Amino acid sequence: MGFEPQDFPVTTRHSRGVLSEKELIDYRNHRAEFIRWLIYLGKDPEMAEGYSRDTITNTAYRTDQFCRWAWEQEGGYTLTLTHEHADEYMKELLYTDDSATHKANTQKAIKRYYKWLAHEKNADEWESERSFSNSSSGGPREYLTIEERKKIREAALQYGSIPHYSSLSPEERTRWKAHLAQRFGKPKAEVTPDDWERANGWKFTSLVWTSLDAGLRPIEVERAKVSWVDVENGVLRIPKEDSAKNEGNWVVGLTDRTADGLQRWLDEREQYDRYDGREELWLTREGNPYQSHSLRRLLVKLCDEAGIPTENRKMSWYACRHSVGTAMTHERDLAATKAQLRHKSEQTTMQYDNVPVEHRQEALERMG
Known part of the structure; x- marks a missing residue:
């Protein structure tokens, strides 16, 4: 552990x-x-x-x-x-x-x-006199719709990006240098054109796109290693010792778009000293693995950029995972969802079997 x-x-x-x-x-x-x-x-x-x-x-x-x-x-x-x-x-x-x-x-x-x-301690287990439900339905509590998933994916493509260095006037470059100096924690005089490329990098894009495909739990983002990535076959290969539940080796499908983003990030990643001798796929600016609180902040910022309201919604990184489960179940079946989300128990996957009634009615019409 x-x-x-x-x-x-x-x-x-x-x-x-x-x-x-x-x-x-x-x-x-x-x-x-x-x-x-x-x-x-x-x-x-x-x-x-x-x-x-x-x-x-x-x-x-x-x-x-x-x-x-x-x-x-x-x-x-x-x-x-x-x-x-x-x-x-x-x-x-x-x-x-x-x-x-x-x-x-x-x-x-x-x-x-x-x-x-x-x-x-040889005591008796406690059975509560009452129970509290943490959801008004049988489905997951944190959720992104298919349209919201698309918006988050596009927001991740733009997140943190700035105008190209050569397209800016001297006055504009001065303002952006001040921004980058604060962002990267360095004196304004030390900001170089290379920092522009760094600001427009693929780290956040690859992290978000991979999570939207694979439904990565926060602990899996934290543990993700370069060795997981198989760009040629468009999959993540998560070994048992790194899986969140330590239950087996997993092969998780990725879209071509995500695989391309991961390849671009792997190429870029080699340029940063903080990754020297490190296997972690993604690190924060401070050189630490991402954890739940930092991932939640990232998702909220992406929602803000995408125009997705977060008021009165519980929003954590699990929203990405739950959206994979629901969308995969609607598009394919529970077996596909179970494999993609790396569930050991069918009961866990069943929470995504919440196809809207109108979809079921349409299915009945087609069945005759």
């Missing part, structure tokens, strides 16, 4: 602010044990399968908040969190203005906590 408890919020600023020194040591040890279990065993203890980075991070934050709520109820620090605590916390959550998604995810996080207590 490659994670350790210290990679996650074992304690938070809020909990550190209310605990004594000895209480904090005790709480930190308790939490580190819990997070280690989430990493290596949490999802399926019998198969020794842990959760993803995002799930562990979210669980850590939400359970820390639950602990602090319990301390307020008890008038001080305690690690004896009963089922009654959990039930009362859910009851209070019910009457908040938080979204249904937040409520459902909080409930799941607390269930994971009591599952750990059951497996490791």
